[in-house]
Amino acid sequence: MAEYIESLQRLAEQFGRLQGIGKKNAMKMAFSVLDMTDEDAAAFAQAIIEAKEKIHLCPICQNLTDRDICPICDDETRDRKTVCIVSDARVVISMEKVREYKGLYHVLHGVISPMNGTTPDKLKIKELLERINEGEIEEAIVATNPTVEGEATAMYISRLLKNFDIKVTRLAYGVPMGSDLEYADEVTLYRALEGRRDL
Amino acid sequence: MAEYIESLQRLAEQFGRLQGIGKKNAMKMAFSVLDMTDEDAAAFAQAIIEAKEKIHLCPICQNLTDRDICPICDDETRDRKTVCIVSDARVVISMEKVREYKGLYHVLHGVISPMNGTTPDKLKIKELLERINEGEIEEAIVATNPTVEGEATAMYISRLLKNFDIKVTRLAYGVPMGSDLEYADEVTLYRALEGRRDL
DSSP, rough: OOTTTTHHHHHHHHHTTTTOHHHHHHHHHHHHHHHHHHHHHHHHHHHHHHHHHHHOOOOTTTOOOOOSOOOOHHTTTTTTTTEEEESSHHHHHHHHHHOOOOOOEOOOSSOGGGGBOOOOOTTTTTHHHHHHHTOOOOEEEEESSSSSHHHHHHHHHHHHHHTSSSEEEEEOOSTTTOGGGGGGHHHHHHHHHHHHHOO | OOOHHHHHHHHHHHOOOOOOOOOOHHHHHHHHHHSSSSHHHHHHHHHHHHHHHHHEOTTTOEEEEESSSHHHHOTTTTOEEEEEEESSSHHHHHHHHHOOOEEEEEEEEEBBGGGGTBBBGGGHHHHHHHHHSSSOOOOOEOOSSHHHHHHHHHHHHHHHTTTTSSSSEEEOOSTTOOOOGOOOHHHHHHHHHTTTTOO
């Protein structure tokens, strides 16, 4: 496909390496770049370089940031007694969109998955324990995904946190808003029943 | 969304400018870049710059190429008496995948569309006439899309080509292979009936 325009092919391959992008879409995107002005294409390339250069981990919460300390950790108005433990930076963005949570975060950068070689020491668990050891945190909300690996990670962390005098909670399980109970899977329905609340 | 990581946000915006990429996917792609090694990200940026720098129009067929003359025009084994007129370079790629067509191409870079300000003088029609005027071409296959604008463009070109002593043909209309007649639209079915052939 387009083998005869080498630089186009190369660009399409680059797009194809991005998560979730198939061959056809990659080629579409490469053509999009050709439709750009020279300045726009240069700005695009620059944005890639800059993002890689500037973005690093916040030394406190391990979230991605392009400042010394991320704006969340740096925000004095936030509740510094609560920390929400998430598997990766994407979840922080989702949580922030809710605009309800006012505490801090801790990004693990993965979940325990022996199959994929992700052992606990590869996650930012040591950094979490150090933070909690400082004594300011009173509640840790474990917000890993409700999957086998996410659950295992949550269990592992909650056991470690038992050594500290803090409250450890987990996000509620249940049926998602707007969903159709007819199509809900058994495990979710079971969890929703189990966690039922008074009206 | 991710406003607090400016360079990530900027990169996501750049991805969002590509054809057919929504906000969510753009952010996914920006995160993918962060997961790359520094070298890979640099190669990605370089591929964008290079594609824009190197790719230009072939002076003969107006197709995209990164050589002086595109490999198709330059290929002495191809049938130089037939030219297939297409709206853009993507169609050349599709046609080449068929591996049946051995003639040359001519890329118009658009179709006539007064609504979008694309008048005939904005297309590579002058270049087409010049090529045909040279006398080597014996058949022109008009392969614009079977849409209102594609049809109008085909009509316009076929009228211009009447002035030359060459055969002018159009791709066959009909039901696509593997499709279900139950769901075929009336116009397609009508065209398929009209163009029926002896078995």
